[in-house]
Amino acid sequence: MLIAHEAATLAKNLVKTNVDRTRPRSVENTDAKKPKKGDHTAKEKTSFPSGHSAGAMAAARAFSREFPEYGAAAIGGAAFIAAMQIPRCAHYPTDVAAGVLLGLAVEGMTSAAWEAAQMDERSVD
Numbered sequence: 001m002l003i004a005h006e007a008a009t010l011a012k013n014l015v016k017t018n019v020d021r022t023r024p025r026s027v028e029n030t031d032a033k034k035p036k037k038g039d040h041t042a043k044e045k046t047s048f049p050s051g052h053s054a055g056a057m058a059a060a061r062a063f064s065r066e067f068p069e070y071g072a073a074a075i076g077g078a079a080f081i082a083a084m085q086i087p088r089c090a091h092y093p094t095d096v097a098a099g100v101l102l103g104l105a106v107e108g109m110t111s112a113a114w115e116a117a118q119m120d121e122r123s124v125d
């Protein structure tokens with residue numbers, strides 16, 4: 001879970017440094033709502049993608065792999081965390097959707113890498 005969360009956070013940071021989008025609470029004109037190539041690091045200029053959404057979904061998916069009986073609750077909780085970014089005016093719906101997809105993709109890659117490492121370890125034994 002922790003590795004998936006941190007990997008999703010790293011991936012989110014890589015995207016944020018290349019995309020400028022003003023957060024909904026700070027937007028002054030319609031052009032600021034549109035994602036564009038950029039290099040800002042200020043929080044109010046780096047809305048895309050949602051890090052809360054990416055991290056929560058990556059952790060929830062990793063948790064649900066180990067404890068499938070709690071998967072729906074974990075994913076539901078992560079979806080709630082992601083959705084709450086919109087009424088908080090911290091993110092646009094597309095920021096949240098991108099964060100969720102990023103979190104799921106990174107968790108999938110993390111899981112595959114973890115499984116491959118486990119198989120390599122078993123073959124050495």
